[in-house]
Amino acid sequence: MPEREWLGSDAVSRLQVVSGKGGTGKTTVAAALALALAREGRRTLLVEVEGRQGIAQLFGTEALPYEERKIAVAPGGGGGEVYALAIDAERALLDYLQMFYKLGSAGRALKKLGAIDFATTIAPGLRDVLLTGKACEAVRRKDKAGRFVYDHVIMDAPPTGRITRFLNVNDEVAGLARFGPIHNQAQAVMKVLKSPDTAVHLVTLLEEMPVQETADGIAELVEAGLPVGRVFVNMVRPHHLDEGTLREAAEGHRADIARALSRVGLGGARRGGLAERLVEPLLAQAAEHASRVELEREQRQVLAGLDVPTYELPLLGSGMELAGLYELATELRKQADADE
Amino acid sequence: MSEGGNTVGLDTPARLAVDALLDDPKTRIIVCCGAGGVGKTTTAAALGVRAAERGRKVVVLTIDPARRLAQSMGIDSLDNTPRKVAGVGGGGGELHAMMLDMKRTFDEIVESHADGERARAILANPFYQSLSAGFAGTQEYMAMEKLGQLRSKDDWDLIVVDTPPSRSALDFLDAPKRLGSFLDGKFIRVLMAPAKVGGRAGMKFLNVGMSMMTGTLSKLMGASLLKDVQTFVAAMDTMFGGFRTRADATFRLLQAPGTAFLVVAAPEPDALREAAYFVERLAAERMPLAGLVLNRVHGSDAARLSAERALAAAENLEEGGIVDQESGKAGPREAADDGSPGVDGAPQTSGEPDAPDPHHTDDARAVTEVDEITAGLLRLHAERMQVIAREQRTRDRFTSLHPEVAVAQVAALPGDVHDLAGLRAIGERLAAGVPAGT
Numbered sequence: 001m002p003e004r005e006w007l008g009s010d011a012v013s014r015l016q017v018v019s020g021k022g023g024t025g026k027t028t029v030a031a032a033l034a035l036a037l038a039r040e041g042r043r044t045l046l047v048e049v050e051g052r053q054g055i056a057q058l059f060g061t062e063a064l065p066y067e068e069r070k071i072a073v074a075p076g077g078g079g080g081e082v083y084a085l086a087i088d089a090e091r092a093l094l095d096y097l098q099m100f101y102k103l104g105s106a107g108r109a110l111k112k113l114g115a116i117d118f119a120t121t122i123a124p125g126l127r128d129v130l131l132t133g134k135a136c137e138a139v140r141r142k143d144k145a146g147r148f149v150y151d152h153v154i155m156d157a158p159p160t161g162r163i164t165r166f167l168n169v170n171d172e173v174a175g176l177a178r179f180g181p182i183h184n185q186a187q188a189v190m191k192v193l194k195s196p197d198t199a200v201h202l203v204t205l206l207e208e209m210p211v212q213e214t215a216d217g218i219a220e221l222v223e224a225g226l227p228v229g230r231v232f233v234n235m236v237r238p239h240h241l242d243e244g245t246l247r248e249a250a251e252g253h254r255a256d257i258a259r260a261l262s263r264v265g266l267g268g269a270r271r272g273g274l275a276e277r278l279v280e281p282l283l284a285q286a287a288e289h290a291s292r293v294e295l296e297r298e299q300r301q302v303l304a305g306l307d308v309p310t311y312e313l314p315l316l317g318s319g320m321e322l323a324g325l326y327e328l329a330t331e332l333r334k335q336a337d338a339d340e
Numbered sequence: 341m342s343e344g345g346n347t348v349g350l351d352t353p354a355r356l357a358v359d360a361l362l363d364d365p366k367t368r369i370i371v372c373c374g375a376g377g378v379g380k381t382t383t384a385a386a387l388g389v390r391a392a393e394r395g396r397k398v399v400v401l402t403i404d405p406a407r408r409l410a411q412s413m414g415i416d417s418l419d420n421t422p423r424k425v426a427g428v429g430g431g432g433g434e435l436h437a438m439m440l441d442m443k444r445t446f447d448e449i450v451e452s453h454a455d456g457e458r459a460r461a462i463l464a465n466p467f468y469q470s471l472s473a474g475f476a477g478t479q480e481y482m483a484m485e486k487l488g489q490l491r492s493k494d495d496w497d498l499i500v501v502d503t504p505p506s507r508s509a510l511d512f513l514d515a516p517k518r519l520g521s522f523l524d525g526k527f528i529r530v531l532m533a534p535a536k537v538g539g540r541a542g543m544k545f546l547n548v549g550m551s552m553m554t555g556t557l558s559k560l561m562g563a564s565l566l567k568d569v570q571t572f573v574a575a576m577d578t579m580f581g582g583f584r585t586r587a588d589a590t591f592r593l594l595q596a597p598g599t600a601f602l603v604v605a606a607p608e609p610d611a612l613r614e615a616a617y618f619v620e621r622l623a624a625e626r627m628p629l630a631g632l633v634l635n636r637v638h639g640s641d642a643a644r645l646s647a648e649r650a651l652a653a654a655e656n657l658e659e660g661g662i663v664d665q666e667s668g669k670a671g672p673r674e675a676a677d678d679g680s681p682g683v684d685g686a687p688q689t690s691g692e693p694d695a696p697d698p699h700h701t702d703d704a705r706a707v708t709e710v711d712e713i714t715a716g717l718l719r720l721h722a723e724r725m726q727v728i729a730r731e732q733r734t735r736d737r738f739t740s741l742h743p744e745v746a747v748a749q750v751a752a753l754p755g756d757v758h759d760l761a762g763l764r765a766i767g768e769r770l771a772a773g774v775p776a777g778t
Binding site for chain 1: 375376377378404406407466467470527528530563564565568606608610611613640641642645649652653656657660710711713714716717718720721723724754755756758
């Protein structure tokens, strides 16, 4: 088997799980990844498991039903396609009962009793078993010709704080239900999740709490024997001024800056003039920027110490729109190509 | 704070009076809720510090605080009871804080509601152990349970509670209800039936439908799991009434006038979409909403200089920085002549005598550096103004949906908060309610 590469290779992990602290943009990264991996006629499936309809909002479509639907074509031509599915635990359970036990009417009776409710909301872990189980089913599914229906399945997963427990739930359930169909199902799912077919990525920002959670998350994944993929550093901002330059500017050049501002039409440079009154606020903003840059530098070091490969995605100026998503997907391909 | 003030539009929402809320003795519970990653825990802690320093006896219940924040409040050990935070208070005020230990909370309920032997049986049941160790939902039940406990103790005159980082921000409202409907449901009676009548001898008293059902369940779950669940349910049987009563009581407590919900968000589309959804849900459940806390809002003391204007000026400087040029003279005239969308109406700009720089030609290199720095400052400013505009658009979308919701905007800090000084700074920004230039 060739060495595993991330994009573009047949050996790449077929289930890509994207987690991250809340607010780091994991749905966006998962969607960009689904677009990036759908190159050259490949087909990817983007799944969400938390019932938030984040994918639909991102792509500007109506709420996704429990049904695999094509939502986008990949950037740069080549016929790549992205499908999407919002996995619903209750529907997945009824499917499962139908598929394995032909329990059409008994399934309905169970539902009436409240057993389905119990299984999907109260019973420990069953909900997560169903969600991960459905995703693994899509990974393994083949068409009549014996080819995989989806080249890659990308999961917009629960946040970093819960990801290990979420993925590992099958181990726990297999321990609870020591034999029987639930036990077998849980073991089959675990086999996929712990294989090289799976990669778990974590999305972070260059801020202290998300980076700390990323470090903790990686440690937990490793301990649980789950395959860690990459760290995606999201919303990276450009740097305009380094701290030294800034300090120098603040020290002796206030009047010069005021004059420069004035020269390009921003008002008077003398005391009380408009240009002069801009200098202090501009320097204050720059000082804030510099301390941010310094914090980001520290966080980059922490990430480097984790020894997990990273990709960086830029902060998009215009907010998250579809065009921005394609921009991110193209950026991911570029970085992946540079890696190879 | 703001000297620009030109962006205040018709849809500027009412300002949330944070201090008035904290000072009002009738405010007994503040619930901070919202999407993940918006600063709920920090907001709850900052409100607690501020209320204590304004003289109230406060307890903050946090769910999953960042390690350094927990350390700064001295609650990094998990003993599941509130501890006094040193160095906060004054004027009779005190701050206590605790971090929720959901397993411990669940165990305590079992221990206090079942006799010794039954309690031991429950605690040893594998099904119980998984349930209590924190599968989806447990944290929500236990947070609400703990809130009920703290309130009934009556040791504090204000409880500030953080909500769990749920799949959806609404889980903590739904979880106790779900538990209630499960406990009232038929399913639990089916589960309990065989264990109750006790083994084989009793089976014949079950009607055919029920035994078919348990047969199906056994086939699905495996007999051993079903047995664990049945044992668990039977052992918990006597406690269920208490569970339901308390879940109902907590729900009513949340609806009571002494409770104030604060929806916390960041000025990003996802977080505000969730906030809007939450506002609607709270209204539907008749839960009292005090307002929206919008964290990490950017402002600028130079807001009168627009992004476009700053970028144009930066380009101008970068192009003309090396050769001394005519722009020295053209600059101020331009400023005087144009309609000045970015710079406020400025009589003194016309004919600035000191604007063109005479020693520019003498020391071209030094001036070039200054030009570069200045251009950098202007680009940074342009970026900041773009961020502000984007945040305002996002906020306005929320405000037009929910003009009735009062808003406190909290100016962004450059770094994370993990000490009391940082929490005080956040508290001040919360009370001010508006960042510069917005």
